[in-house]
Amino acid sequence: MTITASGSLPPSAPVAVQILDLLMGGWRAGVVSTFAELGVADGLAAGGLTPAQLAVRLGLEHDTAERFFRAGASVGLLRRGEHDTLELTELGRALASDDGSMRNFARWTGSTAERATWAHLATAVRTGRSPFAAMHGSGVWEFMESDPDTAAVFNSAMTELSKRVIQPVIEAFDFSRFSSVTDVGGGRGALLAAVLRKHPEMTGVLFDQPDVVSRSLPELSDAAVAHRVTVKSGSFFDGVPSGSDLFMISNVLHDWDDGRSRLILRNIAEAMHEGAHIAVVEAVAGLDDTADKAISLMDMDMLLLCEGKQRTVEEFRLLMAEVGIELVGVSRAGLQSVVEGRKVSGETGTPGSPRSR
Template sequence: MSGSTPEQPAPAAYLPLLFGFALNQIAGVTSRLGVPDLLGEKALTAEELATGTGAHPGFLLRLLRAATAAGLLTQDAEGRFALTPLGGMYRTDSPVQAAPLDAMHAAPAVWQAWGALEQSVRTGQPAFELVHGTGLFDHLKGAPELAAVFHSAMAAGSAVQLPAITKGFDFSRFAHVTDVGGGNGTHLAAILAANPHLRGTVFDTANGILEAPEVLAAAGVADRCTTEAGSFFEHVPAGADAYLLKNILHDWNDDENRRILDNCRTAMGPNGRVVVFTSVLSEGRPDQDPVEALGAAVFDIEMMVVTTGRERTLTEFEHLFAAAGLRLAQVTPLPCPFLYYALEAVPA
């Protein structure tokens, strides 16, 4: 016997696993102090940044050094700090905004829920409910500051996903689409702007669509779009060619999704379609980027922590559609991170 031992994993492999929570806070606190916006295209000293942020100079310097080691900043020989391209994602004027997503994950209510992940796995109950006694969406009704952070984070995610949807999915087949759970209309406004022939309806709760008329008007599509208030657990408007569900089904469990899909199936005609825009969990395909697969898998755990929902594999989506009298007819990969697809279902 040689007495050899397996090769020791490199620190790059295990540091994110051991200290991912710390890296999240290093990036988040750097962002929330306003460092990325203060730097912009400039280089500043720690003293100048302390003045601009109002932070403790010595403690801020230590944070800046950690942010530099994490790849968010650089430091020159004179001690001045500047943003890297990665750090630039935390600027408020960045086309791809990391700051709102970080603010959501670092919010105390969400941070505490992640701390209950083990109990969630042991009990099968969402971690957010275990910690706060209610689900995320009910909690948001009484937490306006967190609700604002949540909606900002969702908008940041949409800023990445919407171009992929408008460019990667063919809407030319449809005359009228209904965006189910469409919120303030940002999603549908972008689709209508990119497809001048199309008409649409934004369907969501009364609170959800409050700002939709203003958003639709600003996008120049108000004359081609209506809004309707209601609950997708009770009904959806009839008569559309396609019912769009963007990042909706992953918020809910299978029984809740059957109610949503049943209502879409009831509302649509024999040639109608349900189009689900969503990440799809990897089923071990060798052609899939492992980083993309990891992103989708982490989203699934996030759903476990904060909602009753989950991400799903294509096979699981097929079962979900079948339970609502639908059949998965077409799968379109979209140019968007984390295995994002358009799944089209038709009457079975």
């Protein structure tokens, strides 16, 4: 039987071929990750080279490199030019080290921390628990602290992804209604900087761990908004700075189970004055079939790494209600959505109260 390497088969293909093609998706991902790890796109940045020349530039064994470049072409990263030279396709160029790159995200998905953990998906589904600590000796966040090289790749990967989230979010959500915003778990401030740049009348607070916000000044300065940002450090598990009209939290809650997410939301709710709003930026499950094809896989990744989850609107509604926040709307922003809530009158939920589980 004939098998394609493109990941796209006609509906008439035999079922066995379709299953095999699905299973080969992991192999294709491995080629992409290795292409990024080896720096193939950077090696070809100055122009086409023969396989032998590129192997020498990258320090690769010649015959094996030739076979790997063939695999790279099969998944659409390379093409053959004149005189048997290799050239980058548009997909291949996206793995070069530049501002529009996806290189570090590809490197992260190929890392032992990520890919080897996926081998234990069955265990995670059976138990509802992440196998990460059993495999690597500690939970994912502790692992990052102990392995700075992996942490650097992971942090760069998350930065690459966040840059693709920012523009759709600031276009989809009406920030102009607010005079001040606190970005909870805001990292180095890329999303906050974009919001403030678009809305020059707003002020902001950037809140995250001390070692994270200590590296925020270049991001804020490049956006010319540093003078409108107050940087505060701490853990959102302990508390959140109060005073803003809007509290924004982007791609944080999916890292945590319901209990920890509820605690984060409760701390935000306690920092909100009555009528203040919250904007939760996440890939929300269950909104449409096309997005769910990606979000359902993201959900499994969250389960594997940290027992987190991609939630539905109703799941967000319930979590918010338990801490005194009313869900008032959902704005689609590409694959992401902005789930908006408003602080309602009364005390936030406490353990043992009707609002808590």
